[in-house]
Amino acid sequence: MAKPDEGSLIGLDVGTTGARAVAIDLAGDILAAATEEYPMAMPRPGWTEQEPEDWWAASRAVLSSVISETSQTPLALGLTGQMHGAVFLDESDSVIRPALLWNDQRTQRQCRDITEKVGPQRLVQVTGNPALTGFQAPKILWLRDEEPAAYARLRRVLLPKDYVRLRLTGEYATDVSDASGTLLLDLRKRRWSDEILDALAIPGEWLPAVHEGPDITGAVTASAAGVTGLRAGLIVAAGGGDNAAGAVGNGIVRPGAVSSSVGTSGVVFAHSDEPVIDSLGRLHSFCHALPGAYHVMGVTLSAGGSLRWWRDIAVGNSYDALAALANQAPPGAGGLVFLPYLSGERTPVLDPAARGAFVGLNMTHTLAHLTRAVMEGVVHSLKQCLDLIAALPLPITDVRATGGGARNPVWRQLQADIFGMPVYRNAVDEGPAFGAALLAGLACGAYKSVLDVTSRIRLGPDVTEPDPDASRLYREYHEVYASLYASTSGAMHRLSALGGASLTF
Numbered sequence: 001m002a003k004p005d006e007g008s009l010i011g012l013d014v015g016t017t018g019a020r021a022v023a024i025d026l027a028g029d030i031l032a033a034a035t036e037e038y039p040m041a042m043p044r045p046g047w048t049e050q051e052p053e054d055w056w057a058a059s060r061a062v063l064s065s066v067i068s069e070t071s072q073t074p075l076a077l078g079l080t081g082q083m084h085g086a087v088f089l090d091e092s093d094s095v096i097r098p099a100l101l102w103n104d105q106r107t108q109r110q111c112r113d114i115t116e117k118v119g120p121q122r123l124v125q126v127t128g129n130p131a132l133t134g135f136q137a138p139k140i141l142w143l144r145d146e147e148p149a150a151y152a153r154l155r156r157v158l159l160p161k162d163y164v165r166l167r168l169t170g171e172y173a174t175d176v177s178d179a180s181g182t183l184l185l186d187l188r189k190r191r192w193s194d195e196i197l198d199a200l201a202i203p204g205e206w207l208p209a210v211h212e213g214p215d216i217t218g219a220v221t222a223s224a225a226g227v228t229g230l231r232a233g234l235i236v237a238a239g240g241g242d243n244a245a246g247a248v249g250n251g252i253v254r255p256g257a258v259s260s261s262v263g264t265s266g267v268v269f270a271h272s273d274e275p276v277i278d279s280l281g282r283l284h285s286f287c288h289a290l291p292g293a294y295h296v297m298g299v300t301l302s303a304g305g306s307l308r309w310w311r312d313i314a315v316g317n318s319y320d321a322l323a324a325l326a327n328q329a330p331p332g333a334g335g336l337v338f339l340p341y342l343s344g345e346r347t348p349v350l351d352p353a354a355r356g357a358f359v360g361l362n363m364t365h366t367l368a369h370l371t372r373a374v375m376e377g378v379v380h381s382l383k384q385c386l387d388l389i390a391a392l393p394l395p396i397t398d399v400r401a402t403g404g405g406a407r408n409p410v411w412r413q414l415q416a417d418i419f420g421m422p423v424y425r426n427a428v429d430e431g432p433a434f435g436a437a438l439l440a441g442l443a444c445g446a447y448k449s450v451l452d453v454t455s456r457i458r459l460g461p462d463v464t465e466p467d468p469d470a471s472r473l474y475r476e477y478h479e480v481y482a483s484l485y486a487s488t489s490g491a492m493h494r495l496s497a498l499g500g501a502s503l504t505f
Contacts, residue, residue: 003445007075010066010230011430011437012059013242014081014161016040016101016264019058022433023070026446028456030428031072034065041098045500046105046344046352049098052087052163059164060227067229074230077168077220078237078440080245080432081161083181086139089156089163096150099160100139102181103265103301103343105352107138110145114138114183117199126196128180128187128277128285133344133352134301137183140202157206161239168228169218169236172208177244177295179210180286187275187294190287211238213248213289214442237443240289242432243267243297246402248289249435250426251457253450256397258389260382260415260423262405263431266303268385270296270394282348283388289439290450296394298347298385303378304404306340306356310374315367323410326372331417331470332477333369336360338377339484341492347385349485353496359484375411376474379418380481386419400424400459402431409464417470418478427458 008031013020018037025031036058041049067074084102089095100106111131115123124130131138136159144151158166159182162174179185179192184200184207186193197204211217215238225232239245243261247269250259254271261267272294277285288295302309311322337359344352358373390396401423405411416423428434438456441447447456 003448004075006072008070008072009437009440009446010074010077011433012063012077012079013433013436014055014059014164016082019055019062020433021062021066022430022437023066024437025072028428030430032066032069033430034062036061048101048104050101052095052099055160055164056167063228063230074234075446076235076237076440076444078436079161079165079239080242080436083178083241084134084136085160086136087158087160087163088143088154090153091155096153102134105133105344107133107142108352110138110141113141114200118196124277124281126186126193127183128275129183130281131183132346135181135183137200155206158208162208165217165236168220168224170221171218173211173217173238174208175211175213175238175240175289176287177213177289178241181241187285212291213238213240213439216443235444237440239436239439243269244289244295245432245435248438250400250402251454253290253454256395257400258396259400259402261403262303262411263403264305266300266378266382268298268382268389270389272296272394276392276394282350296389298388300340300378300381301345302340302342306342306374306378309342320408322371323408325368326375327410328368329372331473333373333376334365336365336369336373337481338373340377340381348388353493355492355496375414379414380478383418383478384482398424400426402429412464416464416466418474420466420471423464425460425462427460
């Protein structure tokens with residue numbers, strides 16, 4: 001394929017709170033961007049669902065918007081999105097029920113069944129991960145166990161971004177990074193595991209074809225072109241799960257550079273050239289969106305989600321106003337610690353029944369102290385992820401902030417102080433959609449190599465240095481934070497059970 005001299009690249013991110021599309025030129029500069037939000041349903045405690053049709057409607061809107069604002073001819077489209085979700089389709093590709101999301105916790109029994117059938121060591125050896133409630137495989141078994149009539153209709157299972165791909169191209173396809181989060185992929189062979197599928201009695205024909213991130217997975221159909229503004233025949237790259245695509249956009253494509261993302265969830269992400277597996281399963285080991293590469297990541301389920309919860313129930317201010325309010329309180333929030341386990345937790349405790357808490361409240365604490373404690377608690381959780389990655393060991397040469405936490409200086413300073421390391425920020429901070437657009441550039445031949453891609457990624461001039469006094473104080477607070485789960489988990493589990501059984505008055 002001849003390398004084009006000009007044109008635009010489109011990236012589409014089917015996120016948790018909304019869809020975002022960006023158009024970039026071949027130098028990596030943003031030409032246009034658009035966001036469209038959609039709701040998330042929580043029909044029971046610990047359950048999270050969305051309507052796939054909402055993803056498609058929002059995707060149409062943001063694609064139409066960036067196409068209308070871009071004069072350069074689109075060369076390719078790359079896809080990314082929230083990981084782990086399960087879209088259940090019947091034989092006519094109609095959605096059977098609302099999709100179960102990455103932070104849904106209803107599948108504890110199915111995770112135990114998977115571990116028993118495959119064996120805990122073999123499961124980690126093949127997939128790189130233990131059975132976790134957020135992953136896709138236990139969701140399939142939950143449908144079988146709890147909604148047998150719906151399960152009887154099941155013919156296809158797709159991840160969120162790949163449902164949008166189906167609507168765009170008519171193709172059933174995914175990429176290795178997103179497929180890594182299903183618990184059905186052989187991590188080293190980078191293809192579906194017949195062994196796991198057989199053990200769980202999941203038909204392989206239900207799953208899409210697996211590709212590397214820059215692979216071409218089809219082209220925009222005439223009908224999809226008519227509702228999105230894209231041209232019919234535009235090639236669509238496999239793309240990547242949101243964390244892997246975001247890492248491409250942040251230049252996390254070599255050992256050493258680590259990204260720290262504060263979105264709805266929080267993620268610390270490190271590149272590796274080979275599979276690197278935490279024997280206790282506290283970190284995720286996945287394929288990267290780049291051919292032959294891998295990554296390790298730790299996940300805090302409620303990062304920006306914790307601040308959003310706090311805003312919605314107690315404050316009602318904008319995120320910038322919340323950050324300014326938090327900045328009025330001293331480091332350590334006057335002896336107050338927040339555990340951000342509002343959706344259970346992954347790294348490092350792997351506990352869907354973990355629950356959030358303020359610890360250390362007294363009569364002197366104000367709204368500013370509580371707000372700061374929420375933000376600090378999220379970063380303490382990310383610090384646990386960072387420490388586990390460093391202990392594997394993987395080299396950590398620099399930390400790059402991304403997501404909503406990169407845009408506000410208070411979030412960046414908290415990360416620098418609690419991590420005890422300088423925190424960098426990319427000049428272009430468009431998250432996973434930007435990385436998806438770069439992968440599209442590889443797919444269409446606009447970029448010839450990963451090195452060519454990384455030349456488009458530039459660090460911004462601002463570096464957030466840790467404050468030595470704050471870092472020393474936060475080391476003590478982090479010891480307290482890290483001790484609290486073990487000392488309160490029994491109470492958390494009892495309260496979780498009691499809350500699930502609470503009477504309605």
